[in-house]
Amino acid sequence: MPEQYRGHRQDAIAPAEEAVRLRRAQARDNPAYLPGLAAALTDLGGCYRGVGRHQDAIAPVEEAVQLYRALAGDNPAYLPGLAAALTDLGGRYRGVGRHQDAIAPAEEAVRLRRALAGDNPAYLPGLAMTLSNLGICYGEVGRHQDAIAPAEEAARLRRALAGDNPA
Secondary structure (H helix, E strand, O other): OOHHHHHHHHHOHHHHHHHHHHHHHHHHHOHHHHHHHHHHHHHHHHHHHHOOOHHHHHHHHHHHHHHHHHHHHHOHHHHHHHHHHHHHHHHHHHHOOOHHHHHHHHHHHHHHHHHHHHHOHHHHHHHHHHHHHHHHHHHHOOOHHHHHHHHHHHHHHHHHHHHHOOO
C-alpha cells in the first residue's frame, strides 16, 4: 500500500472496532441488529487487511460468514451478503498463505453468485470477480488445469459486461 494512505487506513481501525462493539451490544438485545454486526465485522476485517494485519483480519470475517449464513438460512435476501463475506474470507485466507483453505469459500461464493446472477443480471459483475478469485485460488495450490474454466468464464462475463457498459 502506498505510504501516503497508510495513516488514513490506520485511523479507520478504532472506529471500525467501536462499530463492532456497538453492533454486538445492540444484537445481544435485539437480533434485528445482526445484519449490521455482520457488515461491521466485514468492514473491520477489511480495515485490518488494509494496514497489513492479515492474521487479525480473519476472525471478524469468519464471524461475519457465520452470521450471514444464519441470516440467509431464514431470509434469502442475505445471500448477497453471505457471498461477499465468503469472497472476503477466501481473500483473507490467501493473505496469510492459507491457500488450500481459501478454495471452499471461493467455490461457495461462486455457487451463490451464480444463482443470484441467474435471477438478476445486476449480480454478474460480482460473479465475474468471484470466478476470477476462484481461478487464482486453484492456481495457488497447483490446480492449474482447474483454474482455466473459471478464469475463462470470468473473462467472457467481463467482455459481455464491457460491451454493454464500457465503465
